[in-house]
Amino acid sequence: MNAINRNEQNALARAVLEIDVNNHAGVMSHVVGLFSRRAYNVEGILCLPVGDGRQSRIWLLVNEDQRLAQMMKQVEKLEDVIAIRRHNADHAVFQDLESFFRP
Amino acid sequence: MTETLTGAQITVRLLERQGIRTVAGIPGGAILPIYDALGQSTAIHHVLARHEQGAGFMAQGMARATGQPAVCLASSGPGATNLLTAIADAKLDSIPLVAITGQVPKAMIGTDAFQEVDTYGLGIPITKHNFLVSSAEELLEVIPRAFRIAASGRPGPVLVDIPKDVQTQAIEISAWPEPARAEHAPAADAALIEQAAAMINAAERPILYLGGGVIHSGASAAAIELAEKAGLPTVMTLMALGAMPVDHPLALGMLGMHAARYTNLALDECDLLIAVGARFDDRATGKVAAFCPQAKIIHIDIDPAELDKIKTAHIGITADIGEALGQLLPATFQNSRKKWVDRVNALKAEFPLAMSDLDNPRSHFGLIQSVAACLDDDAIIATDVGQHQMWVAQAYPLRRPRQWLTSGGLGTMGFGVPAAIGAALAERERTVVCFTGDGSIMMNIQELVTAAEENVNIKIVLMDNATLGLVHQQQTLFYGERLFASQFRSSPDFVKIAQGFGIAAVDLDASANPCATLMEAISRPGPCLIHASIDAEQKVYPMVPPGAANRDMIGA
Numbered sequence: 162m163n164a165i166n167r168n169e170q171n172a173l174a175r176a177v178l179e180i181d182v183n184n185h186a187g188v189m190s191h192v193v194g195l196f197s198r199r200a201y202n203v204e205g206i207l208c209l210p211v212g213d214g215r216q217s218r219i220w221l222l223v224n225e226d227q228r229l230a231q232m233m234k235q236v237e238k239l240e241d242v243i244a245i246r247r248h249n250a251d252h253a254v255f256q257d258l259e260s261f262f263r264p
Numbered sequence: 265m266t267e268t269l270t271g272a273q274i275t276v277r278l279l280e281r282q283g284i285r286t287v288a289g290i291p292g293g294a295i296l297p298i299y300d301a302l303g304q305s306t307a308i309h310h311v312l313a314r315h316e317q318g319a320g321f322m323a324q325g326m327a328r329a330t331g332q333p334a335v336c337l338a339s340s341g342p343g344a345t346n347l348l349t350a351i352a353d354a355k356l357d358s359i360p361l362v363a364i365t366g367q368v369p370k371a372m373i374g375t376d377a378f379q380e381v382d383t384y385g386l387g388i389p390i391t392k393h394n395f396l397v398s399s400a401e402e403l404l405e406v407i408p409r410a411f412r413i414a415a416s417g418r419p420g421p422v423l424v425d426i427p428k429d430v431q432t433q434a435i436e437i438s439a440w441p442e443p444a445r446a447e448h449a450p451a452a453d454a455a456l457i458e459q460a461a462a463m464i465n466a467a468e469r470p471i472l473y474l475g476g477g478v479i480h481s482g483a484s485a486a487a488i489e490l491a492e493k494a495g496l497p498t499v500m501t502l503m504a505l506g507a508m509p510v511d512h513p514l515a516l517g518m519l520g521m522h523a524a525r526y527t528n529l530a531l532d533e534c535d536l537l538i539a540v541g542a543r544f545d546d547r548a549t550g551k552v553a554a555f556c557p558q559a560k561i562i563h564i565d566i567d568p569a570e571l572d573k574i575k576t577a578h579i580g581i582t583a584d585i586g587e588a589l590g591q592l593l594p595a596t597f598q599n600s601r602k603k604w605v606d607r608v609n610a611l612k613a614e615f616p617l618a619m620s621d622l623d624n625p626r627s628h629f630g631l632i633q634s635v636a637a638c639l640d641d642d643a644i645i646a647t648d649v650g651q652h653q654m655w656v657a658q659a660y661p662l663r664r665p666r667q668w669l670t671s672g673g674l675g676t677m678g679f680g681v682p683a684a685i686g687a688a689l690a691e692r693e694r695t696v697v698c699f700t701g702d703g704s705i706m707m708n709i710q711e712l713v714t715a716a717e718e719n720v721n722i723k724i725v726l727m728d729n730a731t732l733g734l735v736h737q738q739q740t741l742f743y744g745e746r747l748f749a750s751q752f753r754s755s756p757d758f759v760k761i762a763q764g765f766g767i768a769a770v771d772l773d774a775s776a777n778p779c780a781t782l783m784e785a786i787s788r789p790g791p792c793l794i795h796a797s798i799d800a801e802q803k804v805y806p807m808v809p810p811g812a813a814n815r816d817m818i819g820a
Binding site: 194230231235239240 | 384385388389393394396413567568569572573
């Protein structure tokens, strides 16, 4: 990626999605599959178990796009999704990880 | 009292307890334990399809005719991949289906074992939900849950992949889960219903737009009642045909790409569109920006993700259609809306659907009309996909919900024959007619022998123009008449083929009195193929060119 389109990427508005899911094999595929089939790029993914491990929390960093509202509704319909919340791009979860992603 | 049962026996017992009496499938190595258990069941009749896609569409036929989830079975690998088209078709038309596939033993998953494929991964984008079962205990939860998911809310297909070692694992069972039932959807928001009623009461030129959700919800009677009370001219999607009888004075038939001109013109003039259980599919709306340009929109759907997906609704209501219409009815005023109904009737008179050659049973519309004349409203009408499907949608007098079985969203050629077999298996007392084309029937023709084996009462009306008719039509109209790969240079003798598969067949081309031959073939019980050649130059008209606005129809 050259500097110009990197800047363009950065100029796009971003959103952070916080998704509570049941923790078993395949759930991540269900969630990200909804994005990939629409050629909707997921810029960042974080996922760890929560509490006793029966649930996980997925954090997604995505470009803000007119399809986002529809995406959230589709994610909400998945059987293994318990809740989805939307945050602004300045949410700490990805910002605090920046040091791990220096080129 | 406890019993020791294998995963396979548990699966079969759970299907029995769920009330499943007919399943369709094909056995293979990885599902043999389940087939062994199924062979011991006296409650379940297994229909042996000749291709897994056929089994999938037979299950769809059962589900579409009855509204209840139906079951198909396949082995791992190619068995599972062959099922996928029927599953994807069920997803797009919201048909409750439980597909059970065998999988290689757990320890071999991921090793590229013989007949191993990632059925779970393949199923993700085309199912409502899917499972890879990891223990026999889990079946007790997963099987009922699969039925509950398939039938609840917006119905859809659920795929359950069961590794062979899970099928053979024996466990002790002391209690069985209750059979699953569809969960009730939350009630419609009363304040929104009130606003919607006020909008309907204030509208001058409203149109009721019924989709397949009306059929799934069993809400046809409520929709008709609302239309009659509030004076609402009513259009139907392909999936909703039969919800309101075609000859109802308020019925405007199917909307969209192959609607009658008056239907699309009325939509163009409406000031309020009341969409119930419909999803603004591109074949229905044409160019979205030009669809009902003057109208406010009330959209009622059980799936919240459908609201505002294509068109932003002024009032969006998430609810079961029947429940929402039940709330809406008392809140709307009695109104004959004479001025608007008169206007719509004037459009009907001025721009009717031109059905040429109706009296000639050797023409496409005449044949459909002649078939209808042999039947009453109890008959089930299935179709394949293509020109014949659109002509039947335009011309057949559909008057009853679940009378009409067609592949709408996915538009799968090959749907018709197995779906008709499934419908006939589920509703033994009815005559099932399958209109098909020479292109479509070839895609699942092997199921003719299944029809013979089960002796189902299906009548296959094969409209043979020796072309892929809709492709031929589009190449003629939009590709400079460059006909390529749309005309068959060699056609089989369909009558001999049907006879070879063991079912009766008649050729209307050779009949001196086609109406009498038709009547005789339809009234004789059991499967029969009725072959009729039609003119390859005939088009499905009118037609909205792909991407155009619905008002810009071409032809007839």
